[in-house]
Amino acid sequence: MVKPLKSNVDKARHKLAKTSMIKILFICHGNICRSPMAEAILKDMARREHLDNRLVIASAATSTEEIWHGEGNPIYLPARSMLAEHGIGTPDNDLGCEEKRARQMTREDYRQFDFLIGMDRENLREMRRIAGGDPDGKICLLTDFTARGGEIADPWYTRDFEAAWRDIRDGCAGLMQVLKTRKLI
Numbered sequence: 001m002v003k004p005l006k007s008n009v010d011k012a013r014h015k016l017a018k019t020s021m022i023k024i025l026f027i028c029h030g031n032i033c034r035s036p037m038a039e040a041i042l043k044d045m046a047r048r049e050h051l052d053n054r055l056v057i058a059s060a061a062t063s064t065e066e067i068w069h070g071e072g073n074p075i076y077l078p079a080r081s082m083l084a085e086h087g088i089g090t091p092d093n094d095l096g097c098e099e100k101r102a103r104q105m106t107r108e109d110y111r112q113f114d115f116l117i118g119m120d121r122e123n124l125r126e127m128r129r130i131a132g133g134d135p136d137g138k139i140c141l142l143t144d145f146t147a148r149g150g151e152i153a154d155p156w157y158t159r160d161f162e163a164a165w166r167d168i169r170d171g172c173a174g175l176m177q178v179l180k181t182r183k184l185i
Ligand code: 4NP
Pocket: 028, 029, 030, 031, 032, 033, 034, 035, 065, 066, 154, 155, 156
């Protein structure tokens, strides 16, 4: 079940109609657990529905926690394993998982991407700080696309990668539904 469209998505719609591809950036604190999982899951959904040529999908961190001397860390192994259990990030369906390295969100990302989607409210605060606000209404939570709402709990602390998988998958499914319903893809 998908909630009615968030006002942010509506606000952005007239601008999006003119662009050929919809660009989505998922954001979390470290960019090694939740946001790369969301990136891979949405890429997999798009591929299955032959909509991968309509979407640019990427992920980034609000912090530099997982970036050392300019080198980002790969996706955290338990997150990789969770994805692999569902056939995502495997050699025959890699979707960029092997190569993915953590990187920090920039103000330029705010200009480049159509939707910047955070995992929790702290992410939103940091995203707005990096972007210098949200004048175009592009920033929202992944759980805005679910009936449950709330936040995506950080499995780095909860160690519950199963719950992260389920909640991120539900958010991505809701997001796909909204993009299709609004004829953005
Ligand atoms: P993520 O999880 O934000 O979902 O990637 C975290 C990863 C690393 C850290 C915190 C959260 N850390 O503090 O290093």
